[in-house]
Amino acid sequence: MSIPPPPFSGPPAGIPRLELSGITKRYPSVVANDGIKLKVGPGEIHAVLGENGAGKSTLMKIIYGAVQADAGQIQWNGREVVVANPAEARRLGIGMVFQHFSLFETLSVVENIALALDEPFDLKALAIRVKEVSTRYGLPLDPDRLVHSLSVGERQRVEIVRCLLQEPQLLILDEPTSVLTPQAVQKLFETLRRLAAEGVSILYISHKLHEIQSLCHSATVMRGGKVTGTATPSRETPASLARMMIGRELPVCEVPAYTGIATPALTVNKLSLVPDDPFGTRLQDIDLEVHRGEILGIAGISGNGQAELLAALSGETTSTPDSVKLVGLPVGHLDAGRRRKHGLAFVPEERLGRGAVPSMSLADNATLTAQRQGLVKKGFLRPKAAWDFAKRCIERFDVRCGGPGAAARSLSGGNLQKFIVGREIMQQPIAMVVAQPTWGVDVGAAAFLRQTLIDLSRQGVAILVISEELEELFEICDRIAVLAEGRLGPAVPKAETNAEKIGMQMSGLFAPADKEPAHATA
Amino acid sequence: MLEHLIPVLAGTLGAATPLIFAGLGELVAERTGVINLGVEGMMLIGAIAGFAAAADSGGGALAGLPAGAVAGMLAALVFAVLSLSMAANQAACGLALTIFGVGLSAFIGQHYVSFSLPGLQPLDIPGLVDIPVLGRILFHQDPVTYLGLITFAVVWWVLRKTRLGLVLKAVGEAPDAAHAIGYPVIAIRYGATLFGGAMAGIAGAYLSTVYTPLWVQNMVAGRGWIAIALVVFATWNPTRLLLGAWLFGGVTILQFHAQGLGIALPVQFLAALPYLATVVVLVLISRDKRLLQLNLPASLGKPWMP
Numbered sequence: 114m115s116i117p118p119p120p121f122s123g124p125p126a127g128i129p130r131l132e133l134s135g136i137t138k139r140y141p142s143v144v145a146n147d148g149i150k151l152k153v154g155p156g157e158i159h160a161v162l163g164e165n166g167a168g169k170s171t172l173m174k175i176i177y178g179a180v181q182a183d184a185g186q187i188q189w190n191g192r193e194v195v196v197a198n199p200a201e202a203r204r205l206g207i208g209m210v211f212q213h214f215s216l217f218e219t220l221s222v223v224e225n226i227a228l229a230l231d232e233p234f235d236l237k238a239l240a241i242r243v244k245e246v247s248t249r250y251g252l253p254l255d256p257d258r259l260v261h262s263l264s265v266g267e268r269q270r271v272e273i274v275r276c277l278l279q280e281p282q283l284l285i286l287d288e289p290t291s292v293l294t295p296q297a298v299q300k301l302f303e304t305l306r307r308l309a310a311e312g313v314s315i316l317y318i319s320h321k322l323h324e325i326q327s328l329c330h331s332a333t334v335m336r337g338g339k340v341t342g343t344a345t346p347s348r349e350t351p352a353s354l355a356r357m358m359i360g361r362e363l364p365v366c367e368v369p370a371y372t373g374i375a376t377p378a379l380t381v382n383k384l385s386l387v388p389d390d391p392f393g394t395r396l397q398d399i400d401l402e403v404h405r406g407e408i409l410g411i412a413g414i415s416g417n418g419q420a421e422l423l424a425a426l427s428g429e430t431t432s433t434p435d436s437v438k439l440v441g442l443p444v445g446h447l448d449a450g451r452r453r454k455h456g457l458a459f460v461p462e463e464r465l466g467r468g469a470v471p472s473m474s475l476a477d478n479a480t481l482t483a484q485r486q487g488l489v490k491k492g493f494l495r496p497k498a499a500w501d502f503a504k505r506c507i508e509r510f511d512v513r514c515g516g517p518g519a520a521a522r523s524l525s526g527g528n529l530q531k532f533i534v535g536r537e538i539m540q541q542p543i544a545m546v547v548a549q550p551t552w553g554v555d556v557g558a559a560a561f562l563r564q565t566l567i568d569l570s571r572q573g574v575a576i577l578v579i580s581e582e583l584e585e586l587f588e589i590c591d592r593i594a595v596l597a598e599g600r601l602g603p604a605v606p607k608a609e610t611n612a613e614k615i616g617m618q619m620s621g622l623f624a625p626a627d628k629e630p631a632h633a634t635a
Numbered sequence: 636m637l638e639h640l641i642p643v644l645a646g647t648l649g650a651a652t653p654l655i656f657a658g659l660g661e662l663v664a665e666r667t668g669v670i671n672l673g674v675e676g677m678m679l680i681g682a683i684a685g686f687a688a689a690a691d692s693g694g695g696a697l698a699g700l701p702a703g704a705v706a707g708m709l710a711a712l713v714f715a716v717l718s719l720s721m722a723a724n725q726a727a728c729g730l731a732l733t734i735f736g737v738g739l740s741a742f743i744g745q746h747y748v749s750f751s752l753p754g755l756q757p758l759d760i761p762g763l764v765d766i767p768v769l770g771r772i773l774f775h776q777d778p779v780t781y782l783g784l785i786t787f788a789v790v791w792w793v794l795r796k797t798r799l800g801l802v803l804k805a806v807g808e809a810p811d812a813a814h815a816i817g818y819p820v821i822a823i824r825y826g827a828t829l830f831g832g833a834m835a836g837i838a839g840a841y842l843s844t845v846y847t848p849l850w851v852q853n854m855v856a857g858r859g860w861i862a863i864a865l866v867v868f869a870t871w872n873p874t875r876l877l878l879g880a881w882l883f884g885g886v887t888i889l890q891f892h893a894q895g896l897g898i899a900l901p902v903q904f905l906a907a908l909p910y911l912a913t914v915v916v917l918v919l920i921s922r923d924k925r926l927l928q929l930n931l932p933a934s935l936g937k938p939w940m941p
Contacts, residue, residue, distance in 0.1 A: 179815060200817035215812035217805050219929055227798065228805050229816045234798040391925040 128191040130155050130283055130314040131176070136185035138171055145171040146182070147338045153283065158305060158315045160325040160346060162358055163335035164555050165526070169318045172335075173285050176316070177209045178202040190282075200231070208276030209285040216260050216268055218392065223256035226275045247274050250304050261392050265414050266297045273304070284308065285316045290324060291581065294414065295616035302328050320358070322351040334358055364560035366588055371406035371571050378575035379403040379426075379457070379544035380438040384445075386425055394418040394599045396425065401594065401601060403544060403575040408566060409604055410590030411579045412615050418599040419548070419579055420462075426546045426577070427459045428452040440543060453482065458542035460534055462549045462579075464526065468533045471522035475514065475532060476503040478521055485540050502539070503532075510535030511561070527558030534562060544575040551585060563589050583612055597621040637768065643888050644772045648780050649846060651877075651884030653678070653838040653855075655783040657862035658869075658876045659790050660834025665866055666794070667827040668807035668934035672729025673714050675859025676736020677832050678839035681707040683740040685840025686850050689752050696755045699844035700779065700837055707836020708829050710736060715828045719821055722938035733859070741852050752848035755779065779841050786834075791873045803827060807932030810939040820939060835859065861913060868917030870930040883913040 129152045136149040145168045153159045163169045174180040176187065178196035187194055189205055196202045202209075216225050223240045230239070240256035247254040252270040260268060269289060276284055286305075290298045305315055305328065317329055325332060326346045334342045334357040342357045355363040384399040396418050403409045413419060424430040426437065428449035437445040444452050449459070461467035469478045480488045480499040488499045503517035512532045514524050521529060530550070537545060550566065551559035567589055570576045579596075580586050586593055587607060594604040595618035602618045657674050664671050671677075684706030689699035710732060718728040758781070760774040794800035802823065806813045810820045842854055861883060869875035886909040894905055921927060 198817055199815060203817065211815065215809070215815040217808045217812060218933070219808055220801070220805065224801055228801060228813075228818075234801075389924070391928045 129153060129188070130157075130190060131316075132188040133172075133176070134186050134188075136172065136175060136182050136187075138168075138175060138180065138182050144338050146175070149185070149335075149340055151333050151340070153314045153316060155282075155314055156309050156312045157331060158309050158317055158329045160329035160332035161316060161318045161335065162320065162322075162325055162332050162354065164320055164359060165553050166337075166555060167335040167358075168338040169335055170287060173209065173287055173316065173318060176202070176283075177207060177285060203229075203231075203279055203281075206280070206282035207285065208279055208281035208283070209287070210269065210272045210276060210289055211287055216271060218261040219259065221257050221259050222254055222263075222271050225260055225271060226256075226278060229275050230278060242278065243274060246277050250274075250277065250307065251300060252304060265416055266293050269293070269301075277308075281313060283314045283316065285318070287318045288320075289317075290319070290321065294619040295583070295612045296620065297616075298324070322354050322358075325354070326351070336360060359556045364557065366560065366563045366567060368567055368589070369571055371573075371591075373406050373573050375404040375406050376440075377402045378405045378440055379546075379577060380441075381426070382436055382438065384425060384432060384436040386421060386430060386432060388421055394421055396421050396599045399425075399601045401577075401604065403577050405543075405573045405575050406570055407591040408570045408576045408578055408589055410586035410593040411577065411596050411601070412583055412586050412593055413579075413581070413596040413619055415581055417597050417619075419596060421599070422596065422601075423459075423461065423546065423548050423579060426457075427461070428457075453540070454485065456485070456541075456543035458537035458540050458545040460530075460537055460545070460547040460550065462552065464529050464533060465522055469521035469529065472520055474503075474518045474520055475507070475512075475524075476500045476517040479503045479506065479517075479536055482536060483540060503536075506532060506535040506539055509539075510565070526552075527554040527562075530554055530562060531558060534565060538565070538569055542574060544577070545569070546577045546579075548579045549582075550578060550580065551582070559585075583615060587612070595619055639892075641768065641771055643885070643892060645775060646888035646891075647881055647884040648773070648776055649884070650887045651880040652780045652783045653842050653846065653858055654862050654865060654880035654883055655787055655877060656838035656841065657835045657859060658865045658880060659786060659873065660831035660838075661862055662866045662869070662871060662873060662876055663790065663794075663803065663834075664824075664827045664831035665935060666803045666807045666871060666932055667824045668810060668932050668937065668939070669715075669718070669824050669828050669831075670725050670729065670863075670936045671711065671714055671718075671732075671828060671831055672726055672863065673710065673732025673736065674729075674831075674835050674862050675855055675857065676733035677707045677710045677835035678842070678855045678859045678862075679736040679740035679853070680710045681836025681839030682843040682855060683743050683747075683839075683850070684836070686747055686750075686752070686843040687743065689840075689844045689848075690747060690750050695753055696779070696840075696844040696848070699752075699840045703836040703838075703840025703844075704833040705836065707832040707834070707839065709832070710836070711828050711832020714832075715825050718938065719824050719828065722940050725936050725938070737853060744850050744852055747850040748852075750850055752844055754848035755845045777845055779837075779845055787873060787877055794873065804932070807934055810934050814941055820941065824939075835862075838862070857910060861910060864914060865917065868914075868921045870921055870926050871932065872930065879913060879917055882916060883909050886912045 131153045133149055133151040136146050138146040149172055161169050171180060175182045178198045178201050187196060194205065223236050223243055226243055227234065227236060227239055243254060243256045252274055254270055254274060289301060293301060309315055319325055329346050332344045332346050333340055336358060352363065381399050381401045384396060386396040388395060394417060425432055428447055431448065432445045434443035434446040439455050439457055442455060444455055465471045476499045479502050480494060483502060486502055488495055488502060500517050507514065510531045512528050514528055550562050566576055578590060590607055592604040592606050593610060595602040595615055597619055598621045657678055661671060661674055681703035685699035685703030688702030689695050692698045714728050714732050717723045718725045755777045757775050758778045764770045764774040802818060806818060806820050806823050814820050839855060843850060865876050865879040869879050890905040890908045894902060
């Protein structure tokens, strides 16, 4: 996807659309924004680049009026303004598409849009306008559908159309592509270029370097709440942008070959499940096999059965005994605790709440899951053993925290994830299921976690990774399969596929040979 | 047969009125994500305030109902300050409000134990009351019962057809999203909670000044709880709530008649019948998990701060 950046005639003459100077925002424990300067001209697509926790989202919330800065000025079209709240921002002509969508699941598309507009309440007239605008910008939408029945990409369209109906002069997009297939990303970029050509300024928040290079005219790079530089992305290399973003070279994982014997360790056989949740996805005929010594990746946009498949693998939902097997042993009917005893380990997507009890100490959290480590004897706790176990885990996996007694919620995302992954690895599992291993984790910790997973697999453990980050899957996996609309495609060796093919499958278009076409009646 | 049935059906409408008011108020509050378990307490406070105002001013029910509404609203304000402004646990606040209401109404009510009020005469709707059978069921009611049905129609229309209804639902569905697009979540929840209090107060005042116009301690007798149950089992749908209220009213009247006819069942069992029948029937018709999930305000009972 190396599309050259569109022509842009340099920094525009005259008054910038938006100019920030000295924006500072302090929270009790951290300075989120420290003297931020930023300038965007009319029709300019400007990237704000930075890692998780660099302060990008806070800055955007300040521009959109959802958060108030402690100090600094905002100039809007040359005039100093105070953006007191989001409604004020919208009146000025600032629209925002959120990273976590601000939509109402049980309302229809047009109702969702009506809620954000300050105009007489007439759903029928609005539905017609929604159709017009969505067709004009290549974002097809059915105004009467309920939002919970839409795919994630369609939801994003609702948000964008909602902004466009307010005829914004500045559109803010916060990590807009994290939920899109590669093809949908290209469509989004076309829309954005078109808007820019019409004079709309765009602030594009991302940590994905190649996207910024293909889309943005200019970039402001942030690290640790400060601006570390500005750049013209098309004149930089990914490496030079990464240096500005994280302050050092981008870490790369080593992927050695597996030398042991690759026998199947975790097998899923014709697994079909109807979810209890009306918003859930039905799993249909899932077949997969993870061998010792390999990492199998499951790509796909969440909401396509990822949560349901995870629950079925971990034992949160049980099925028929033979649908899930661990080295030939039927475990489909067992609950999560019993599966752990048999050597299956899990790292869930939600760290706080599923992966760990937020208010409990790391040692107590270890006791809850380390069935195979003898931390409980005849029903009695062995606090000393749990403490030692947690301590070893902290040391071995470089978890920065206040020790085994620290509450799980006091750890940063990356450190908690290191602890959870470490805790699972120390169970000496036969197979391990990991969801979104590096979601919300900084680059350094992410590289460490990826390398840890690779090393573990090469010791003969079968690992299944479910992730939305395609690049991550291509970096660590041996084979990749796509989960779309509750169906799992075939697992293909990494070398035989690419982002384009995976993207096609994410839209549910498995090649005819992959699934028997006779079943395509539903 | 018909001469027995007409009074039963006519009585049903009156017996359902307190549930319609209290239930609609709670329904609106829950739509915005606020579950107020203090309905019983607010009804009792409304009942005693209404009764006192009616008795002391000599104005009867016409003075009682507004007094009940104001008192119910004040009680709801206490709940709102604790659970919305201070984000205290809604269930605990609501239960405390009920216990407080029971005690306060009994305390004030000591002075009024032997009092009785004139009540309200049925109001015949000219013309319509002459329709055979139906006229005497529907159009020979006390004015407050008509008011209850009008309130139902207004609430139904607002929730279904107006921006306000959509905003209420949006706030209950996803307060964060509503805040992000610029709606004052806390203010909207205050409004809905106070409306719920006023409605519960009217329901209580109706009981003490119109339905049985004399003061008896704890005279709401669990109707506040039934109103809360109705809202849930009606899956936050006003029409279903109305049907549930009529069911409760119908069984209430029927068991009175059964007592009068001397049916050989313990009186206590008959008196419990309306509660039992309402809950059983509603549980049966609301078994559809999907319907429940789709209509459940997702933020119900969860404290929210900007």
